[in-house]
Amino acid sequence: MSKEIITLDHIDVVFEQKKRRIEAVKDVTIHINQGDIYGIVGYSGAGKSTLVRVINLLQVPTSGTIVVDEDVLFDEKKVQLTTTSLREKRRDIGMIFQHFNLMNQLTAEENVAFALKHSSLSKEEKKEKVKRLLDLVGLSERAENYPSQLSGGQKQRVAIARALANDPKILISDEATSALDPKTTKQILALLQELNQKLGLTVVLITHEMQIVKDIANRVAVMQDGNLIEEGSVLDIFSNPKKDLTKDFINTATGIEEALVKIEKQALVQNLPANSLLVQMKYAGNSTDEPILNQIYKRFEVTANILYGNIEILDGTPVGEMVVVLSGEKEALKEAQDAITQAGVSLHVLKEGK
Ligand SMILES: Nc1ncnc2c1ncn2[C@@H]1O[C@H](COP(=O)(O)OP(=O)(O)OP(=O)(O)O)[C@@H](O)[C@H]1O
Ligand SMILES: [Mg+2]
Structure with missing residues (x-):
C-alpha cells in the first residue's frame, strides 16, 4: 500500500x-x-x-x-x-491552470525563475535549476521566448516547469x-x-x-x-x-452511445429475425483472453455477428465492449447467454428478434 x-x-x-x-x-x-x-x-x-x-x-x-x-x-x-x-x-503543492497564468513581460526562463524567488539557492544554482526544469518539460530551446511567442502547449510546459520549481x-x-x-x-x-x-x-x-x-x-x-x-x-x-x-x-x-444509434439503423437490427438477440457485452481483465464467442458456437451452435467492438487498456487491464447479434435455437440461445455470463462477461439484451 x-x-x-x-x-x-x-x-x-x-x-x-x-x-x-x-x-x-x-x-x-x-x-x-x-x-x-x-x-x-x-x-x-x-x-x-x-x-x-x-x-x-x-x-x-x-x-x-x-x-x-x-x-x-x-x-x-x-x-x-x-x-x-x-x-x-x-x-x-504545485498548480497549473487552463489559462497558464504566465507573466507576459517575462521570458520562459524568467517565469520559471520567478517561482524560485524565495528559495535559498544561490544565483548560479537557480540558473542551473531553471535550465534543468525547462529541459525536463522539453522546452530548453525556447528559454528566452516571451509567452506571446509560444504556442498554447509550450506555454503550458512553462507553467508546468514553474509549478515544479520548488520540487x-x-x-x-x-x-x-x-x-x-x-x-x-x-x-x-x-x-x-x-x-x-x-x-x-x-x-x-x-x-x-x-x-x-x-x-x-x-x-x-x-x-x-x-x-x-x-x-x-x-x-x-x-x-x-x-x-x-x-x-x-x-x-x-467510449463512443458506445454513437455506435448504438448507428447500429439501431442497420437493416439486420431493424428486422431482427426470430432466432436472434441483439446484445451488449462488457468484460474486464481475463475474460478478454477467453475465446467465448468461439465456445458458444462449438457448444451450442450459436453464431455471433459482431456489429461493434472496442478494447482499451485501463490502468494496465484490458476492458472490452461489444455489440453482437447472437443467433441460434431458442434453448441454445439461453445456454449461450449463461455461458457468457459465467465467463465473467456482463451481458445486456438490447433487442429480441420477432
Ligand atoms: N468565491 C466564490 N464566491 C461565491 N460562489 C463561488 C465562489 N467560487 C465558486 N463559487 C460557486 O461555487 C460553485 C462551484 O464552483 P467551482 O468553480 O468549484 O466549479 P467547477 O466544478 O470548478 O466548475 P468549472 O468546470 O466551470 O470550472 C459554483 O456555483 C460557483 O458559482
Ligand atoms: Mg473549475
Whole structure:
C-alpha cells in the first residue's frame, strides 16, 4: 500500500452572499495516495476547483479536516496551520491552470525563475535549476521566448516547469489541457504521466473529459452539485459505473452511445429475425483472453455477428465492449447467454428478434 498523501475529510465549503447561500462543496471525503494520478470529473459548477483549492488552503473550508503529507492544515476545530508553515507547505503543492497564468513581460526562463524567488539557492544554482526544469518539460530551446511567442502547449510546459520549481510532491492540474487541441493535449498528458513516474509526483487532475481520466488516471472521483457521487479505481468505475452521471461521462469517452444509434439503423437490427438477440457485452481483465464467442458456437451452435467492438487498456487491464447479434435455437440461445455470463462477461439484451 502506498502512503496516503492527501486526506480531505467531510469538507464543506459554503459561500455566503447577500441574497444567496451557495454550497459549493458538500461533505466531501477523499483519500489520495502518493503516486496517484487522481482524476476529478464533473460538469461546470460541480465544485471541482473549489474542492482542490482546499488542498492548499487557497480556499478555507467551512468545515472538515485537511491533512497533506502528514501535516494537519485545517481541522474540525477550524485550527489552521500558521502562516509560515502554510507558506512552506504550499511549496509542496504545485498548480497549473487552463489559462497558464504566465507573466507576459517575462521570458520562459524568467517565469520559471520567478517561482524560485524565495528559495535559498544561490544565483548560479537557480540558473542551473531553471535550465534543468525547462529541459525536463522539453522546452530548453525556447528559454528566452516571451509567452506571446509560444504556442498554447509550450506555454503550458512553462507553467508546468514553474509549478515544479520548488520540487513539489503534489501537482494540481485544473483543466490544464482545456484550451489545447487534442494532439497537444495528448502531449501534455504524456508529460504529466512521465513526471508522475519519474519523480513520483502525485497528480490531482481536474477535467470534464472522461477520456483524459481514462488515458492517465488510476483513480477517479465524480462530482455533481457539490457532492462526490462516485469514487474508485478507473478500472472499477469504467467497467461498473453506478450513477447515471458517471455513465454519461463514460459513454462520451467510449463512443458506445454513437455506435448504438448507428447500429439501431442497420437493416439486420431493424428486422431482427426470430432466432436472434441483439446484445451488449462488457468484460474486464481475463475474460478478454477467453475465446467465448468461439465456445458458444462449438457448444451450442450459436453464431455471433459482431456489429461493434472496442478494447482499451485501463490502468494496465484490458476492458472490452461489444455489440453482437447472437443467433441460434431458442434453448441454445439461453445456454449461450449463461455461458457468457459465467465467463465473467456482463451481458445486456438490447433487442429480441420477432
Ligand atoms: N468565491 C466564490 N464566491 C461565491 N460562489 C463561488 C465562489 N467560487 C465558486 N463559487 C460557486 O461555487 C460553485 C462551484 O464552483 P467551482 O468553480 O468549484 O466549479 P467547477 O466544478 O470548478 O466548475 P468549472 O468546470 O466551470 O470550472 C459554483 O456555483 C460557483 O458559482
Ligand atoms: Mg473549475
